[in-house]
Amino acid sequence: MSIDAEMKAALITFTIESLELLQDMEDSLLSLEDGADPTERINSIFRAAHTIKGSSGLFGLDHIVKFTHVVESVLDAVREGKIDVSSDLVAVLLPCCDHIALLIRAVVDGDVEENPDMTTAGDALLAELRPFLEGNPSSPVATVAPTPDRVEASGGGEVETGNWHISLRFGEDSLRNGMDPLSFIRYLTTLGVIVNLTTITNRIPAVAEMDPETNYLGFEIDVKSDAGKEALENVFEFVRADSIIHILPLESAIADYIELIRSLPEDDAYLGELLVKSGVLTKRELEDGLSKQKSDSEASQPAQPIGEILVEQQVVQQPLVTAALEKQKQIKDNKARESQSIRVDxxxxxxxxxxxxxxxxxxxxxxxxxxxxxxxxxxxxxxxxxxxxxxxxxxxxxLRMVPIGTTFSRFQRVVRDVSKELGKDINLVITGGDTEVDKSVVEKIGDPLMHLVRNAMDHGIEPAEVRLQNGKPSQGTLRLNAYHESGTIAIEVSDDGGGLNRERILAKAVEKGMVAADAKLTDQEVYALIFEPGFSTAAHISNLSGRGVGMDVVKRNVTDLRGSIEVDSTLGVGTTMRIRLPLTLAIIDGFLVGVGKSSFVIPLDRVVECVELTNDNGNNDYMDLRGEVLPFIRLRNLFCINDQPPRRANVVVVDVAGAKTGLVVDRLLGESQTVIKPLGKLFAHAQGLGGSTILGSGEVALILDVPVLVSSFEHKMQRHALSISA
Amino acid sequence: MQTLTIEDELTIFTAAEQKNNLLSFLNSGDDLEINLSQVTEMDTAGLQLLVLAKREAARTGKTLRFVMHSKAVLDILELANLTTAFGDQVVISHSEG
Amino acid sequence: MAKTILVVDDSASVRQVVSIALKGAGYDVIEGVDGKDALSKLTGQKVHLVISDVNMPNMDGITFVKELKQLPAYKFTPVIMLTTESQESKKQEGQAAGAKAWVVKPFQPAQMLAAVAKLILP
The missing domain is CATH 1.20.58 (Methane Monooxygenase Hydroxylase; Chain G, domain 1)
Structure with missing residues (x-):
């Protein structure tokens, strides 16, 4: 019989055996509550699930493994007395048995792949099982995905240079334990070529003292292998506890590794991480070293540098540690260069x-x-x-440009704390931290970013169990990214969560009367609705968003910085909020207007259009703009300019939070890029002025702060109206 | 010249017994030869014993030769890189087991 | 001479697949359905390696390994325990009993062969 035919036969055995086990399982489940001691029956039910899971794994039937794993976890908890036998439990477990039987019958019918319909049904059953596990925190339900066994050499090391020296001193009991040193060395030859091997025999004592069942031998081996250090280490997994094993790059290869360490990207400043990345140190060795460092410092000894510990424990050579230290210093220096510069008021x-x-x-x-x-x-x-x-x-x-990284890195802590608060596992990934932006922008972007980050963690990233069900890793990822784009800085807050639900947003907006029911909106337009004042979907209520800041405030903050915000979202994949800001607040694109002899600058991004003021009687404060009422402010009156008015005035239509207002001016002088100068303290009370600038002619022009100007004018009008009616 | 033919395997299972065998054989003369052709299995425990025997012979000024290595023995000596160190004549063509 | 491996598991399909893989790699295989059955199959013949499950009816894997290590013919025989991720304590019990090697269930046949190759010479 060929291997293939034999495997087919084994698969048939598996299905027959599993169906029998399931029948037993069902019988035992049904009799569980008959009052007799259920211990043995619970054990056999557990074993049945356990066996089915183990066998399914052998045949690569991962979907059966996944489902059965949860059932097994529940049964394990029952077996250990952590969950009581109840009719509720039996009522949930019986359909699970049926479901496993269904899965196995599908295999009998030749369907060894996962079937989406069945998976959906299975997930529903698992959802019913979960409550039993949740009351029982110690259950290992978190390990749903079976991690691949580490026995198999993982191969594919991180580095090309594969020349290692392995020093082996097997434990005295190795032979008695059935662990034959030479057998491991033979296995090593399957991972690489042994270039040189010396058997160390000098520990064999004098004849009389020599115990023939004790191992005295050691080996020094030079091996050429493309497998990484991790894979080599795994060869000796079974004897690691009792033996002394050192795996080091060959002296001749050290130079290559030093070169490799030097060329590592500069995103990791920890010595150990640098060494692990270069492949000369395994994660386990680093963890051992770190725990030694920790236990030493707990024993109130002065903490020894990790580099020294690693060299002492002979897991890495001094030159490599030195190279990594140099690299570390270089990274630190580069970082320091950013923050150490001269402090200037x-x-x-x-x-x-x-x-x-x-x-x-x-x-x-x-x-x-x-x-x-x-x-x-x-x-x-x-x-x-x-x-x-x-x-x-x-x-x-x-000079005023600072990297945005410092602002970003503050969020590490925020993300950690908020994840804990929400009970979610969220990892923050920061990129583009060295993108520079004006200091004044950095100072003001913190709050809106904070809200976006919290919002993404709260509403964007789903709870772990939902993520797992959707085939995502249980750990959510939040990204902060920044980059320059045509004279602006773009700052992105992305999550790999559920994405925005277009239909729900639209329904809510229609319900709130924000858009017409039959409105045809693009995705972008729909997503933009979440920034409207008063918009909040029902799911948006939790203790985090109860902090009184809505997305509309984010939008306002960003707009105040003369920036914009947009949203990309894919349902089920994630959402990216992208803020675009001017690189500096010190220069402004302005629209220059004249009133009498004075000049004013209106920020260009506020300007909607310019129209001529016709049929003006000089008294009214509104006009007809294509059938709409447009209230306007006469700058001439506002700033008490008494020159002769021109025959024809112009109206600059500005936009404040969606509402249009007109500014009546004499002359339109065109666009200009202007350096903003703050006003002196004398003018601190002057409302509606954002600063000043000097024109090429030497004249001073005032820069209008449009939102303040408009709102203070509205206040005045209301008071006026009140005093008239009084 | 004395000759000992090891009839059993040279492994952890027989190590205690083989040690005694080897030692008493070492005391049986000054020019010694051990025939390894019947060793069907060998492991690290067996290797240690051969090393011990060689060392003990050298210490006491005796001549000890291993001859007629079986394949199992040769494999182990090659793996441990001790074939040359033992300095015995090895007949490659001899293979069994 | 092919080396002999004893495979102890209450699941017929696990025994079957493991046997296929081991035989394919050139080993001889003896099977046992649980600890008791396995002990009864051990009549002093040469066995180079034992692979045993933990959870089995009649006699579990830990007890089986303890008993095995009492038998002079098998006291030095290496044992691979089939553990699961969630049974770290079982792995340690197994090691204390003398099963110093392990393979975590569920496993692929290749993983089993790698573990075997580390322990016995071909």
Whole structure:
């Protein structure tokens, strides 16, 4: 009989045996509550499940293993008295038996693959079993996915250089335990070529003392193998506890490993991690070293550096530790370079930037005047000056740029604490931490980010059991990422959770009257609804979101920073919230307008359109904009400008949180990039002004803070209306 | 010249008995030869005994040769890289077991 | 001469698959359905390795290994225990009884062969 035919025969044995076991299991389950001592019956029920699980694994029937594992866990807890036998339990276990039988019959019919319908049915049954396990925290239900046995050499090491020295001193009892040293060495030859082997015989004592059943031999082996250190270590798994085993890179290979350590990416600053990554140290060796360090320091000895411990325990050589230490220092230095620079009072820096802003403007004035002359030498000189001044401005703005990483890394703690609070296992992955952004932006982005992060953890990432059911790893991943994109910085908060439910958002929005029931909206438009004030889906209530901050506040914060926010989401896969912000708040794209002799700058991103003010009687404060009522503010009145008004005024339509307001001005002067100068303290009470700037002509222009301007104007109007009605 | 033919396996199961055999054989003369052709199985315990015998012979100024190695013995000596160290003539063509 | 391995498991299909794999690799196989049955099959013949399940009716794997180690003909025979991830304590009991090697269930035949190859020479 061929192997294939034999395996087929074995599979038939498996199905017959399993169906018999299931029949016994059912009979035992049905008789469990008859009052007689159930111990032996419980044992046999457990063994049946255990056997079916083990056998299914041999045939690669992973879906049966997965289902039976949970049943087995429950039965194990029953066996150990952690769960009482009850009619409820029997009522749940019986259908589980039936389900296993179904799965096995499918195998009999030649269907060895997972069948989605059956899996759904199985998941429903498992959901009923879970409550029994939950009351019993020590049950090993978390290990649903059977981890592959470590016996098999994992192969495929992390490094190309595969030259190892293995030093083996087998324990004295090895032979008595049936663990033959030479047999392990023979197995080693299946992983690589033994280049050199020396049998160490000097521990064999004098004839009289020599116990022939005690092992005295040791071996020093040079092996050339592509398998990693981990795989080599696993060869000696069974004798590790009693033997002294050192696996080290060959002296000749050390240089290669040093090179490898040097070329590692700089994202890990721990010595041990560096060594593990380079493949010269295994995780187990590192853990052993760390636990020794810990126990030493608990014994109130001065903590020994991990590098020294590892060398002492002969799991890695000194030159490699030295190389890793150098690498570590290099990483630290690079990090330090970011944070160690000279501390400058932020105010001084601001003053410098102000001055440079003025310098830019006045040099523009100089240039203008030079252009009016025909002196070529002067023109050349001013041209060169302009170039330099712009360079100075750029590098001055650069001074305020800080990496966003420090803001990001604060979230490590937040994520840890909130995960604990929510009972979820969530891992934070930070990328793009060295992306730079203006200091003022970094200071203000913390709160909105915090809300997005909490929101993603609370609502985005599903509970572990839901994740497992959906075939995701139980640990959720939250990502913070930043990158530059055409003059803005993009900051992303992504989760691998359930994604936004378009239908639910839409239904809620319709219910709240935010959109018409028949509205045709793109996904983007639907997702944008979650940022609307007053929007909150029913599922959005928990102790975390009960903190009084809604997504609308996030949106407002971001808008205040002259940024935007957008959402990408795929149902079942995850959500990415992307904030785009200007790189600096010190420069603004403005729209320059004139009223009388004064100039004002309106932030360009507030401007919707410009229209001419027609049929103006000079008294009303609203106009007809294509059939809509557009309230407007006369800047002339607001700022008490008494010059002769022009014959025709213009209205700049601005947008504040979706509401349009007009600003009546005399002249439209066009777009300009402006350096913002803060107003002096004298003007602190002036509402609606965001700062000032100096124009090329040397004039000062005031920058309007549109949201404040509009809301304070509305207040005034309300008071006015009240006083009239009173 | 004295010759001993080891009739059994040279493993942990027979190690205690074989040690006694070997030692008494070492006392039986000065020019000694051990025939290993009948050793069907050998492991680390057996290897230790052969090392011990060689060392003891050298210490007491006797000549000890291993001859007619069986395949099981040769395999072990090769694995432990001791064939040359033992300095015995090995007939590769002799194979059994 | 092929080496002999005793496979003890109450599941016929596990015994069958393990036997197929071992025979394919050139070993001779004796089977036992539980500890008691296995002991009765051991009549002093040479056995180079024992593979035993833990949970079995009549006599469990731990008791079986303890008894096995009392028999002079088998006291040095290596034993592979078939444990499960969730039974770390059983693994330790098994080791204390003398089963120093283990394979975690569920396993693939190749994993079993790797464990065997570490313990006995071909």
């Amino acid at each position: 932020a105010e001084r820096l601001d003053k410098l930037i102000d001055l440079i802003g003025e310098l830019v403007i006045s040099s523009a004035g100089v240039n203008l005047r030079a252009l009016q002359t025909t002196q070529t030498a002067l023109l050349e000189a001013t041209g060169e000056m302009m170039r330099l001044v712009e360079e100075v401005r750029d590098s001055a703005l650069q």
